[in-house]
Amino acid sequence: MALLRVEKVEKYFKHRKEIVHALDDVNLFVDPGTTTALVGESGCGKTTLAKIILGFYRLNSGTIYFEDKNITGIRRNQKVVRENIQIVFQNPFLSFDPRYTVFAALYEALRVFTRLKKSKSKEVIAERLKDVGLNERYFFQYPHQLSGGELQRVSLARALINRPKLIVLDEPTSSLDVSTTVKIIELLDKLQQESSLSYLFISHNLKLVKKISDYVFVMYYGKIVEYGAKEAIYNNPSHPYTKILIKAAQQKVKEIKEGVRSEGACVYLGHCPYKLKQCLQPPSFRKIGENHFVACYCF
Numbered sequence: 001m002a003l004l005r006v007e008k009v010e011k012y013f014k015h016r017k018e019i020v021h022a023l024d025d026v027n028l029f030v031d032p033g034t035t036t037a038l039v040g041e042s043g044c045g046k047t048t049l050a051k052i053i054l055g056f057y058r059l060n061s062g063t064i065y066f067e068d069k070n071i072t073g074i075r076r077n078q079k080v081v082r083e084n085i086q087i088v089f090q091n092p093f094l095s096f097d098p099r100y101t102v103f104a105a106l107y108e109a110l111r112v113f114t115r116l117k118k119s120k121s122k123e124v125i126a127e128r129l130k131d132v133g134l135n136e137r138y139f140f141q142y143p144h145q146l147s148g149g150e151l152q153r154v155s156l157a158r159a160l161i162n163r164p165k166l167i168v169l170d171e172p173t174s175s176l177d178v179s180t181t182v183k184i185i186e187l188l189d190k191l192q193q194e195s196s197l198s199y200l201f202i203s204h205n206l207k208l209v210k211k212i213s214d215y216v217f218v219m220y221y222g223k224i225v226e227y228g229a230k231e232a233i234y235n236n237p238s239h240p241y242t243k244i245l246i247k248a249a250q251q252k253v254k255e256i257k258e259g260v261r262s263e264g265a266c267v268y269l270g271h272c273p274y275k276l277k278q279c280l281q282p283p284s285f286r287k288i289g290e291n292h293f294v295a296c297y298c299f
């Protein structure tokens, strides 16, 4: 049984008179104890999907299941989501109140779940900081007194406070330098090994995704175009967009042309070098290998 299942999710935003089709018939899953990556260029809808899973945005249609419980519609299912799913955002300096010390921020997160006395809370908070490689010395530091890497570790400690089963990581390292990124990725890996945590890892960095993921979903303008086991995606990228993304990660193409979304047709039609007549109708997924699916008529 998948831990998280996203089924046929549609999301539209209204911008004055313009309508943005942010998510188009999105299906995705995360299995227990594994990492599913969601990759795609800026503006393709990754954060929107994360926020829909956490219940920050309403969806227009579709269903989200957590352990087979329908958690669509946050009011009804707030408890299941709160207890099991947490999120870590890209910029830790924007996700903490600058007036709160590390202890105060973690204590506030802990109080959502329990009414522990302060002395007992100290133990739990110290333990979570230890999990992420920090110690009690950080209790009374303010966010501005920490480096980006340290504060992102505190974000993780906060996400872990009540031992959730799933953490949505929305570009968690894109504001960090290369060596700090490596350390955070190693930490995520260690936490997963220790407690069989699951991650939905959102990124446009294909090199990182290769390191951390088990399963990969490739999104283009709100639509999943290819998905499969990591090995299938990296050894045999098949959708023309996935091919370009992987070449770009290997620095074999200088830039990816700015996206265009083709409505009512294959979403990639505008850029596709292999256009066929059928592409005027959106393709459905075809199985092209073990654990490998692509939405393209070329297969």
Ligand SMILES: Nc1ncnc2c1ncn2[C@@H]1O[C@H](COP(=O)(O)OP(=O)(O)OP(=O)(O)O)[C@@H](O)[C@H]1O
Pocket (backbone or CB within 6 Å): 013, 014, 015, 020, 022, 040, 041, 042, 043, 044, 045, 046, 047, 048, 049, 204
């Ligand atoms: N609250 C909102 N109101 C209106 N439009 C929005 C809103 N949030 C996102 N959008 C639009 O939805 C689309 C998807 O945005 P989203 O933030 O999900 O992209 P993303 O893949 O996370 O991009 P990035 O990699 O830059 O973080 C964009 O066109 C964006 O302008």
Ligand SMILES: [Mg+2]
Pocket (backbone or CB within 6 Å): 046, 047, 048, 170
């Ligand atoms: Mg985003």
